[in-house]
Amino acid sequence: MACSVLAAGCADNSIPRAQLPELDLSNPLLAAWETPHATPPFDAIRLEHYEPAFDAAIACSRAEVEAIVKNPRKPTFVNTVVALERQGALLDRISGLFFNLLEADASDEMQEIAQRVQPKLTALSNDISLNPELFARVKAVYEHPGRLDQEDRMLLEKTYKRFARQGAALSDADKELYRQYTTELSSLTLQFGQNALAATNAFTLRITDPAKVAELPDFVREAMAAEAKSRGEKGWTVTLQRPSYLPFMTYSTDRALKEKLWRASSSCALGGEFDNTEIVKRIVNTRLKIANLLGYKCYADYVLEERMAGSTEAVQDFLAELLDATKTYADADYRRIADYAAGQGLRGTLMPWDWAYYSEKYKHEKYALNDELVKPYFELERVKKGVFLLANRLYGLNFTPNDKISVYHPDVTAYDVTDADGRFMAVLYLDFFPRASKRSGAWMTEFRGTKTVDGVETRPLVSLVMNFTKPTETTPSLLTFDEMETFLHEFGHALHGMLGEGKYESLTGTNVYRDFVELPSQIMENWATEKEFLDLWAEHYQTGEKIPSEIVERIVAAQNYLAAYLNVRQLSFGMTDTAWHTLTEPFEGDVEQFEVASMAPTQVMPVVAGTAMAPSFGHIFSGGYAAGYYGYKWAEVLDADAFSLFKEKGIFNSEVASSFRENILSKGGTEPPMELYVRFRGHKPETRALIERMQLDKQE
Secondary structure, eight states, X not given: OOSOHHHHTOTTOOOOGGGSOOOOTTSTTTSOOOSGGGOOOGGGOOHHHHHHHHHHXXXXXXXXXXXXXXXXXXXXXXXXXXXXXXXXXXXXXXHHHHHHHHHHSOOHHHHHHHHHHXXXXXXXXXXXXXXXXXXXXXXXXXXXXXXXXXXXXXXXXXXXXXXXXXXXXXXXXXXXXXXXXXXXXXXHHHHHHHHHHHHHHHOEEEEOOGGGTTTSXXXXXXXXXXXXXXXXXXXXXXXXXXXXXXXXXXXXXXXXXXXXXXXXXXXXXXXXXXXXXXXXXXXXXXXXXXXXXXXXXXHHHHHHTTSSSOSHHHHHHHHHHHHHHHHHHHHHHHHHHHHHHHHTTOOSOOOHHHHHHHHHHHHHHHHSOOHHHHGGGOBHHHHHHHHHHHHHHHHOOEEEEOTTSOOSSTTOEEEEEEOTTOOEEEEEEEEOSOOTTSOSSOEEEEEEOOEEETTEEEOOEEEEEOOOOOOOSSSOOBOOHHHHHHHHHHHHHHHHHHTOOOSOGGGSTTOXXXXXXXXXXXXXXXXXGOHHHHTTTOBOTTTOOBOOHHHHHHHHHTTTXXXXXXXXXXXXXXXXXXXXXTOOSOOOSOHHHHHHHHHGGGOOSXXXXXXXXXXXXXXXXXXXXXXXXXXXXXXXXXXHHHHHHHHHHOTXXXXXXXXXXXXXXXXXXXXXXXXXXXHHHSSOOOTHHHHXXXXXXXXX
């Protein structure tokens, strides 16, 4: 097997086979995959296969890059820019498997492999981006591009900018510093994620007194018992995983236990065996060094240059505008629940560990709505049916289980996705339930993206990974309304990946600006409260009764319940992220106190000493949202404005759906995102769309 048939197939950049490393084809990661849709043969892959495969693929990538550099022909778009895009296909295949499984089904051995492999990958990345001969070829094409179509121009522009933003124009001495900093940062972010996962798994709250769980709803008590049983324990166990943590916090009246649980969650990786506080400092300081080296005042300036927002000032103004419009209402939300709790007999101040219980109880009294009432209509299989049905109504997609596709865990199912014409669009993997080997949260990822080479199209392998409430011995998985919304949200990302079209994988699907990528996901959440949608599938799992109109009406009525509080809470995350990444001097202070100060303008709840989210804030310290967490609110503005067109024309309107698919979902990063948005909506988004949707003046 050649390292990369794609690179070798470029007419201006063929690589003599003798120059390619020999591959061990007994390693399934290196051999051709004779599987349905060339899906990964997970059943054949063993831990011992990864490291040799990485080494071989890195060698292949180096050979491919060397062939580009040594090509005696004049640099052209095809023999340089396209060749760079195509190189590393084998490495992309292996990385796509390994690092996705490191998030979804990790083991100690995998984490050790990651620690050994990551420096090699960083070294390769630096060797490519800092290669002066390679950059000279890219620059030559950039300065004299010739006639290119829109997609080709975008690839050329992104390739040139990527080199410039990764140190290609630095002096030799500064290039060495860049290597040092990026290598250190890669190791630190990896260690941060591993510590956060270990700290999450290390804490459990075990209850042996039946009286302490007697008040809990059956579904909460049964899930706790199942968790204890899975651990070989007696009694009832709560973990820091959200499907375990949140129900206990919502329904238990035991303040002492809830305080213990809340403090554990809110101080995860803050001190102790898996302490991340020093790593947080080193990450932000290393990012600052990189930004300064590249000529930027702070890391946020570096990041936001390549975002829709465009600048640090624009983001700060955006967050401030939303905060100014909603903070007073958020404070009123807190006082309302605090007054209610006092009326219910709570003594003293309403604390964060009290919030879930009293806010849920208040919601039930005001709207006659709670999780127990709604969950029977949101049985997971029915929710899945509803989500698939929505994709069919909007975009003509069909989902067929394919048990011939190998999966990486027994909990995972795989589907063939086809469109209305029978065209194969993607494979979709669904992985629903929490386990110790999976990090918390919910996310969409890809094992493979979309591209077209020499007229041959490769369609994506998309995976949705969630942590939903597990079924018990007597009850199927019943989702809360929030979990149902989460499914819709992540499925929006999946649609972005599955409906992507284009020649270049780096420009298709979700490969867009971070503050644009959340639009396709967040707009999907709007259907969660649409009666016309819910009536199609939401039925009681025991009786088959359709969800009653009055429950749907209550859901709609409660849609903006505590909207201001929730908005300000989300702004607090964006503002602390921005604070960390607008530092202009190395940080040597106290992580907890820095967070308190950065969140002070958004503070609604009482501050509790000994807690901080930064040490487990994976989005910004080990994920891709550094200086970009504001993007969730930014995308809410986009989705509020965008969904208003569906509301105007009909939530299943085929014209609007076709336009959204054509202009947003299929285009990926092939055109500037604001141009795509305006083409769909007819105007630029305005913050007032989100503020108006909250209906703050109608709240008590």
